[in-house]
Amino acid sequence: MVDIRSSDVLVDDLFRTTVRLRTYVDAQLHCHGLSVSRLRLLRALSTTDEPLRMRDLGDALGVAARTVTSLVDALEREGLVERRRHPTDRRAYLLKLTDLGRTTHARAEDIDRAALATATASLGGEQRALLLELLAKLRESVPDAPPGPAE
Numbered sequence: 135m136v137d138i139r140s141s142d143v144l145v146d147d148l149f150r151t152t153v154r155l156r157t158y159v160d161a162q163l164h165c166h167g168l169s170v171s172r173l174r175l176l177r178a179l180s181t182t183d184e185p186l187r188m189r190d191l192g193d194a195l196g197v198a199a200r201t202v203t204s205l206v207d208a209l210e211r212e213g214l215v216e217r218r219r220h221p222t223d224r225r226a227y228l229l230k231l232t233d234l235g236r237t238t239h240a241r242a243e244d245i246d247r248a249a250l251a252t253a254t255a256s257l258g259g260e261q262r263a264l265l266l267e268l269l270a271k272l273r274e275s276v277p278d279a280p281p282g283p284a285e
Contacts, residue, residue, distance in 0.1 A: 155253055162249040168242045175205050176231065176239040179215065185228035187220065214238050 139146050160170045178194050179186060186194075192202040206229060209215040214235035220226035231239065257265065 155250070158253055159246055159249045162245050163242060166241065166245060168238070168245070171201075171205060172209065173239075173242045173246060175202075175209065176214070176235060176242060179229060179231045180236065180239050185218065185230040187223075187226050187228060189226065191229060209235070 140149075156170055163169050163173060174195055175191065178191055188202050188206065189199065191206075192199050195202065206215055206217065210217055212234075213232055216230050216232050216235075217227045218230070220228050254262070
């Protein structure tokens with residue numbers, strides 16, 4: 135097994151914790167035919183009354199267009215997402231949750247909430263507050279990434 139570590143044990147532990155949490159939540163969702171990736175897409179679509187362009191959805195999720203397309207294709211086949219042509223941009227599609235998609239999203243959120251409650255149950259109120267404070271401090275200390283060459 136390849137052991138890839140950063141130069142900071144704290145950062146390594148943050149990554150390991152994040153991966154473990156995602157793996158656990160993904161397993162809970164998988165029992166119901168869902169995944170963290172699918173939940174994130176359903177969540178993004180549920181937050182707007184207007185249909186979203188696939189490109190905007192990809193940007194919101196921070197994933198490549200190809201990834202969004204494959205997720206949307208699968209969700210559309212299952213009747214969770216509806217894809218329509220954009221009225222003014224013939225190259226674009228608009229995405230909207232179906233009624234089944236909204237029901238599925240609500241169920242996935244319940245599963246996610248329960249899994250995360252289980253995962254964080256050992257933390258008391260003061261510990262949670264301290265961890266939130268420390269994570270915010272860490273985030274604030276990280277400078278914004280410079281724009282990429284295409285921007």
